Every structure is written in structure tokens, then in C-alpha cells.
Amino acid sequence: MQPQYNDGKPQAEAEWSTGFCDCFSDCSNCCITCWCPCITFGEVAEIVDRGSTSCGASGALYALVACITGCGCIYSCFYRTKMRKQYNISGSQCGDCLSHFFCELCALTQEYRELKSRGFDLPLGWQGNVERQNQGIAMGAPAVQGGMTR
Template sequence: MTAFFPCVTFGQNAEILDEGGTSCTLGSFMYILMVPALLSCWFIGSNYRKKLRNQYNLVQAPAEDWTVHLFCPCCALCQEFRELQHRGIDPSLGWMGYLAQQQASASIPPEGQFMRK
């Protein structure tokens, strides 16, 4: 998906990182608008990468955020997407889907526990 439509992956990541403040559609549109401007989509991508790092206290390695997004934007977007998945968040569901998933998992009691009469 990212190889052909990096804007969609960016939009999904942005929606999760902004906690629904930026929709996937708006994030994708922002990314697409930055491409013709001298391929400056690395700028917005690196800002969201920094936001992800700050949110989960991640180290900036192997290179600076802007460098990774400038030289290998698809790899950077995939890495961010996988990091969110590793944290138990599926960016493809969107923010509302994530909240619904959290609410559903919170209402299911652990196995072996029952209510007393």
C-alpha cells in the first residue's frame, strides 16, 4: 500500500497520532499537497515521526527524523505504522475504530472470572 499510496499510510498514522484531530483523508491530502512543492512531504512526515517518538519515548536512531523521511519516506512511513501496531494500535482502523476496539476489549471480562450471585 505504501509503495503506491504513501499518502494513505501517512494519513492513517496522522489520524492516530493526532487522536482523531486530523482525519485520514485530511492527512492524506496534506501529504499529497506537499509532494509537488519540491518533494517537501519529508518535512511533514518528519514532524509526525518526532511526535511518535515523543509520545512513546523512542530514541532517534539510526538517523535524524528528517533524514529518514527525506531519503526513504516509504520505509519511514512503514516503520511508523508497524510501531503503532506493535503498541496495539491498528492505524488502518482510524481513531474511532481504535476507540471502539478499546471499549470492546474493556467490556470483556477475563477468562475464568464470573459474577457472583
């Protein structure tokens, strides 16, 4: 992975904000992920994809892959890599795949906690987070005055 540059200086790679096995630091997400990992994956994927895919679509595709292959990790490990690259978190693609293969639930909850620590409210989705960041101010087209009158 090539370092990102800021003002001509290489930017150091960051570490994950929480440990891989810190699942119980967010008990509600740990329980949801344990019983229905497609929900956590969908929420993470929507934020990582910046709203280009919905939580529902990503979660459904994850569930489909998991039902057909028995390994949702085949799909989810690519999002871990994408997320690491977005936030310049240290690691490798091989490590991402191994993390998801050996403990899918720990990997998903760590990604969820990482986005949460970066200020995202994952249940709101991408659009909800954008609106929250803009403090609910709708950015629409400017009002246009009436046309020419005589």
C-alpha cells in the same frame, strides 16, 4: 530530550519495535506505501494526532505538499518526532528528518509497524480503535426519567 519520570525514577528510552529496513515484514503495507504513501501517512497521522485530524485530511495535505514540492518528507518528518515523543522512543529531530528525506517509504512503514505493534489497527482510525478498546460499548448520556407528574 528530557526523560519521563515515573514514581520519581527516570523512564528509559525505548527502541523502535522493528528495524528501519524491515519494510517487507508487512508486505501489504509495504505495497500500499510504495504506490500511495499518502494513505500510510494519513493513517499514521490520525493515530498520532489522536483523532484531531482525519486520515483523509492528513493524507490529502501530504499529497499536496508532495505534488508542490516533490518532498512529502517536509511534512511527514514532524509526525515521526511527535510519535517518538509520545512513546519515548530514542532518536532526534535531525535523525527524523534524515530518515524521511533519505528513505521516506522505510520511515513511513516503520511508523506504521510501530503503531501496529502497540495494538492499533490503523485502517480503523482513531475512533474505531477507541471503540474497539471499549469493546463497542457506547458511552452516551444516561437515560432520564420522565418529568414531574401529578
